[in-house]
Amino acid sequence: MSAEHPSVLRVLAALTERGAGPAAERVRFLDDSARTAAQAAEQLGVAVAQIANSLVFDAEGAPLLVMASGGHRVDTAKVAALVGADRVRRADPAFVRAHTGFAIGGVAPLGYPEPVRALVDRDLARYDELWAAAGHPHAVFPTTYDELVALTGGQPADVGE
Secondary structure, three states, X not given: OOOOOHHHHHXXXXXXXXXXXXXXXXXXXXXXXXXXXXXXXXXXXOOXXXXXXXXXXXXXXXXXXXXXXXXXXXXXXXXXXXXXXXXEEEOOHHHHHHHHOOOOOOOOOOOOOOOOEEEEEXXXXXXXXXXXXXXXXXXXXXXXXXXXXXXXXOEEEOOEO
């Protein structure tokens, strides 16, 4: 795995475009796949709650990104109420790829073909350092809560069960 993977390059470009510092120096490549928050946390030596999961939901046909702490599950009824939808459900892999350009397991919080509405879990604010996917199951990057809100254009919200 290298920074030459097209999805990782897209994340690097988006980080640079948003003024997030020397992006190429930020991405870390893991030895093993990190398709789950627990796998990523174990390899990084951090708490599972420090993993900022990029979860894509289908909010009545519109994509919705929820940046959730790896420490809990998202309450879809609560999220639906927050965005004014009758129902919000986990998106299937085809929906995720169509709206983000990423495959499940490597969905980054930025670098999408079109803007996607986002909510950012307030529980993530408890940590000075967070880790998010960088476009591939082996690639992650460190960030902060405030930066994650800025990168996603997201709305801070209580999204957990």
